[in-house]
Amino acid sequence: MGTFKIEGGQRLQGEITPQGAKNEALQILCAVLLTPEEVQINNIPDIVDVNKLIALLEDLGVKIQKRGKGSYTFKADDVNLDYLQSDQFKEDGRGLRGSIMLVGPLLARFGKGYIPKPGGDKIGRRRLDTHFEGFINLGAKFRYNKEEYFYGVEADKLKGTYMLLDEASVTGTANIVMAAVLAEGTTTIYNAACEPYLQQLCKMLNRMGAKITGVGSNLLVIEGVDELGGTEHRMLPDMIEIGSWIGLAAMTKSELTIKNVSWDDLGQIPTVFRKLGITLERKGDDIYIPEHKDGYEIQNYIDGSILTIADAPWPGLTPDLLSIILVVATQARGEVLIHQKMFESRLFFVDKLLDMGAKVILCDPHRATVIGHDFKSTLKATTMVSPDIRAGVSLLIAALSAKGTSTIHNIEQIDRGYENIDERLRAIGAKITRV
Template sequence: MASFIINGGNRLQGEIVPQGAKNEALQIISATLLTEEKVTIHNIPNIRDVNKLIDLLKSLGVEVEKLGEESYAFTAKNIDLSILETKEFKVSASSLRGSIMIVGPLLARFGKAKIPKPGGDKIGRRRLDTHFIGLQKLGAKFVYHPEDSFYHIDATNLKGSYILLDEASVTGTANIIMAACLADGTTVLYNAACEPYVQQLCHMLNRMGAKISGIGSNLLTIEGVSSLKGTEHRLLPDMIEIGSFIGMAAMTQSELTIKNAAVDQLGLIPEVFSRMGIQMEIHHDDIKIPAQDNYEIESFIDGSIMTVADAIWPGFTPDLLSIILVVATQAKGTVLVHQKMFESRLFFVDKLIDMGAQIILCDPHRATVIGLNRKHALRGIRMTSPDIRAGVSLLIAALSAEGESIIDNVEQIDRGYQNIDIRLNQLGADITRIN
């Protein structure tokens, strides 16, 4: 297990380029299974979850060629489905929640699949029902074997269907889209997620020969085709990392410029951070955050306390609520953070309270943060990273704190952030990685 030792209180300065989007990468890489032709993908982040998925595809027989620092070519011509029966596959697939994304492509192309219960962050119950119900409506038959925790799926005759999703799940939408592309007939998918990552997947599939319309809306029409061809694709910059850097600049009173941020794809993210009092200057695709001694949380027009809540796109992404919460600890004012989707994602606030933050955890979904307005600095402590986003929030808190902090289990952070210690040290941070 690795740990970070952070000496806080240093101001950062310089430019940083966000990595490729983790959530898009898991979908796009899985989609390479839909064709036997070569698919080239650029801007792939070097992070644990993505690397695990690439290794999983290699084990299935996908030929993977590294073309450069962040570019890979995938050729899924010789797939060996017998690998699904091995112990090694169970171990690797169950350790990665993103492994669920290979189910749709395998069903579409080969008519069958097998997947263990996937892992991932311990942030509360995360249903797979949306994936499974959507695939069942296309004709897939699921059997769960509790003795080995495997789902066995047969889909020898996928047919297009009308599907109304019970929730606008991003990964569920992506899985159903990939399966429907090669199904017989037309699929109408309503209440579909419409995040930029889903749009990117649809655009790539259309370049491969799919027929998807309604992209960017929650009503997609997918006309099944007999086969897909190869293509080339570039991942968007990671919006969660961009939001993390905005919050980090504010907390550490730093001047940072985030380069090539694809600002037009960020939705409400800049606006929500602006409501927290954080100044930003947008120049084309770059975001400059000037050094601020103080920042003040807005209140609503009637004077009531600002509430920041997650919502499906184009609402505010749940992955950044942890960042908003930690940023609020040193703001002037009060904010209610409402995490609707996951009941365990706010449980890291006890660490912030130990650091001196004033936070009232109202229930598993809501926390009220009373900003210190820099009258008292947070103090360094030892803590453990419970999940990716909470881990980075604790890292931001430690960078702003007085004294030394230690964060254990930073492998969780590595799952979603590429070489974060090295990149931040280049900006003036003092982070040491130890094993």
């Protein structure tokens, strides 16, 4: 189990460039299975979860060539479908939640898709019903082996249909879209997710020859085509990492520039951090955060009541940033209620912040009230274990702002989502060592 040693209380300075978007990469990489032609993908983040998916594709028989840092070509012209029934696949697929998005492309192109019950973060129930109900609506037969926790869908030919999703699931929408592009007839998906990463997937599929309209809205119309061709695609920067660096700059009272952030795809993120009192300046396509010498003050609502920050489907705030926002609020002036609606275990890392001296009231599994210290009392260094990717980075930000030397164990969780994070933080002045 890997460990970070962090000497907190250092002022950071300089520039940091966000990696390619993890959540986009997991969708885009699965889409290479939809064509026998070559697909080139650029700005792929070098992180554990993405590398696991690339290895899975290689085991499936996809020809993969590395062209440079973050740049690969994929050619799925000789896919080994027997691998899907192997014990090795049942083991490998279980270790990565993103592997669920292999099913849609496999079903669309080869008439069958299988997946073991995927793993991922331990942040509460993450059901797969939306995915499989979508495939069933398209005409697939569903089966589930309870003994092996193994899912399967099969169809001679998928047929387009109308469907209203029970939730605006990003991965569910992506999976259904990838299945529908090769279906016969027209598929209409209402209550579709419309995140920038899902928009990126749709734009890429359209360049490959798909016919998807309504991109960016929650009503997608897909006219099925017989085949798709190759293309080249570049990932957006990771908005969760961008939010992490904003929070880090504020908590450490540091002057930072976050480079090439794709401002137009950040949605509510700059607005929410400004509500916490953090100053952000747009400089071209960069975010400049000045040194917050006098701290930052949380805005109340116009009637004076306490601010609530909650997650919501896009264009609402992504749930992946709530852990970071909670940590940043611990040193603000004022109070805020954090409402995490989607996952019932994501706020359970709060006990580590309490050990560090933060004032947080965990109201229930979904809500926490934070009373900010206004830097009058700094967080204290401690030893902690990273429970998931986002909580792990939140604890890392807390440790970088705390007095003394902190230890974070189980940093493999952080490595799943953040590329060479210790090297990149050292480059802007952080004192962090990987043990």
